[in-house]
């Protein structure tokens with residue numbers, strides 16, 4: 001079965017909009033796990049626009065499932081992850097000014113850099129995952145680097161699927177078959193949603209984990225609106 005790790009970046013975005021502690025990130029993480037979520041993912045960025053470095057520390061004692069920290073391995077990120085020692089670190093090559101992650105690693109070009117970082121995390125007992133596009137040479141590169149897992153960057157699949165193009169999954173299936181042959185664990189994420197997750201998970205052999213944030217939190221708002229609007233109407237009677 002594929003594990004669901006919930007990315008709570010968007011909860012932090014909402015909290016930061018008012019400067020207080022609503023919604024309470026730690027309570028949300030606790031509740032997600034209580035409701036069956038099998039992991040918590042965060043992706044702190046250097047500008048701390050959503051997850052703050054202190055959130056990452058505070059979550060350490062709250063996350064009793066899998067704790068996955070994603071980010072670009074610059075020095076402050078590496079130090080943070082080594083301090084917290086989560087279950088898994090996912091290395092993502094996002095530019096400092098990127099709105100969100102928008103590409104996987106070139107695992108051939110950055111082989112030496114990634115190998116060194118992967119080994120440092122592994123020496124500290126942290127499982128590593130490398131964010132990659134569904135390209136066979138990038139999967140082979142990830143294997144050479146020595147990571148335990150890859151995370152397939154699913155934006156292209158999600159986009160094609162939203163247009164009705166189900167064959168957008170083909171490169172992901174080929175990548176997964178190769179990753180399985182090479183003994184790499186497979187995670188996936190970005191723009192996965194209630195619309196596309198079943199099709200994706202049923203077609204990707206050996207999919208261990210998906211991390212989902214933007215759509216899941218948006219869906220939670222949509223699906224909760226009816227209930228909450230009616231609760232307010234009751235109070236106003």
Ligand SMILES: CC(=O)[C@@H](O)[C@H](O)COP(=O)(O)O
Pocket residue numbers: 007009010043070092099100101131189190213
């Ligand atoms: C690697 C990935 O696809 C996600 O972690 C995504 O980058 C979430 O980050 P934002 O919430 O900042 O978009």
Ligand SMILES: NCC(=O)COP(=O)(O)O
Pocket residue numbers: 007041043070151188189190191192211212213214215216
């Ligand atoms: N690794 C992907 C992730 O954590 C969440 O991405 P998204 O669902 O916010 O696009």
